[in-house]
Amino acid sequence: MPVWLRDYSWRQTDAAVYVSLSLRGVRVAPANIFCTDQYLKVNVPPFLFEVILYAPIDDTSSTAKIENGSVFFTLYKKEAATWETLVMENTDKKKMQKIRENAVLKAQEKAKEEMEAKAVKKQEHKKYALEATMKLEEAERKRIEELKEEERKKVTEELEIWKNQRNEKQREERVHQERKQTEKKNQKINKTMTLREGNYKNISLPTKVTGNIFSEKLQEESFPAPRAAGTIKINFTPRVFPTALRESRVAEEEEWLYKQAEARRAMNDDFSELDDLKEEEKNPDWLKDKGNKMFSTGNHLAAVNAYNLAIRLNNKIPVLYLNRAACHLKLRNLHKSIEDSSKV
Template sequence: MPLQVSDYSWQQTESAVFLSVPLRGVSVRDADVFCAENYLKVNFAPFLFEVFLYAPIDDESSQAKIGNDTIVFTLRKKEAVMWEALSVSGVDKEMMQRIREKSILKAQERAKEAIEAKAATRREDQKYALNVMMKIEDEERKKIEQIKENERIKATRELEAWKKQQRKAEEQKRTQREDKLHQQEKQIEEGKKLKHKSFPRNSTTRNLATKGRNSENIFSEKLKEDSIPAPRSTGSIQVNFTPRVFPTALRESRVAEEEEWLHKQAEARRTMNTDIPELSDLKEEEKNPEWLKDKGNKLFATENYLAAINAYNLAIRLNNKIPLLYLNRAACHLKLKNLHKAIEDSSKALELLTPPVPDNANARMKAHVRRGTAFCQLELYVEDLKNG
């Protein structure tokens, strides 16, 4: 039965009420103060102070200071008038209960609005941050595209310059070949003139001249054929690559950690605590931690979280070395908003999930996620980062 506090003192002005409530040993951590428009309550075990105010106050601008075994309230009046008394008179128990319920309901609605406003602000902040990141990424993408375009233009110019140089070299080679052929034809013409001067113009001479012209034509065609290279023949080359397998280096091997994890798993399966008085009333399958774990999983799937926790509790009492029991119980505590217990079970599961190997990587990820979720819902972001 709480002790009702009645030896308080109060003073007032037209705009405020100053109330002093003596409570022996009161502290900020242990005192429960609730202030509404027409209702004020202080709960500090074993003391209880409760007053139904004479007129409405502005509870948002009102203040309370705790220290030296006293709570001092500064209550801001909504209307600048002098009160005849601190509390309203003639209030029966039924009316008191209605005032209490109305004040609590209003406080809950205000808290809900504050949470929704905070969530809306957080969403706006996230949206703004996302827009900023998208803008930065868009600028980076444009810079990269501009660099690519500049490199493409540069490569195109270099290719055009190389083609122009190749065309110029081909033109020079063709000119040199034509000059060489012209010089050879000129030498042939000079030889023909010398032959005409040396031999008479008879039939024999005509035959020789005809043969000479034929030989000249053959020689000229031969020169033309020699000056133009024949096209190269095409072919295909098949390349086969020998497959290479690179074994894991000894310094990067996880064999020792994996063997230690398998040894811990085998030892955990052998561990069984049978010194429990309640075991005599249980069925044979209910004494098996694995059966209890499966039972808890089925209860969790049907959203019967309390029953699932009971199943996991008994399984842990039978065998406290199985990390999945703590991990699943942490999930139940998250559903029931038992956030501190969820953090404890997740941390215990991480202690048992050592050393970290690929076989327990999935379970470790779940433990980190559930512990981080609990920290975030408690708004303990720094602790979450420290525990990583």
């Protein structure tokens, strides 16, 4: 059996009614409240509060505030008036039952309308999303078509440039062949005129004529004109990767080339200072013996320098690391001594 709550307080203005209901520590949720234009119900087991209001209210704008086990209602009147009481008095059970049923039917109709409105709104959202997707696909298609058109124009321009270069090369070859033929023809004429000059030597000419007119003229015509200066332009075909850009290895190849260049540069820097050494100083064995002598004389720092240079020349000789570890031990560089010993 539910416990009917009779302890409540209310006050009113011409436009609204304020009802305060205390549930004595019971937690209330919005789902426990049911309100229509003339019916108000709060069901929080084991408590039950139910009233039929004195006059109709605007249930859409009315509010309920839940806090600290109490509910505070703000009910806005449909008509501005002063209520004599909060609850409709002198109502029999049949009338109350009918009001409850009407309230439930109105709530169901309202829920159905809200559901239909949500469905319509959801359908509109789907339609809007579909239209937006179609617009995006259309924009993407146009972008791809523009890229294809740009690529086609680029290829056409490159093909036109290649054709012009080929025609220019063919023209130069024709000019070269014509020059060769002209030179051969001039050589043939010179040979013929030389033979004629030999025949003319046996003929006595008048004393007034000096020199050979034919020989001078042919000598002038036998030499071709100087070749005109020009500039040859060479266009290299750009490198094109056959794979798609997302599958390309361009970045990896550039990174590999950069690392290789850095490694070569570092190697050149490391060994550039060794060029000033003498031939015997570039021998690891000679440096090892030099370090041994310095170690025996107590000059441990100089011995370390000798072993360092020998290791740079050949890092595959274990004795060098062992001797350097002994020097570091004498110099109290224990970490370096351990490191060299571990390498050995």
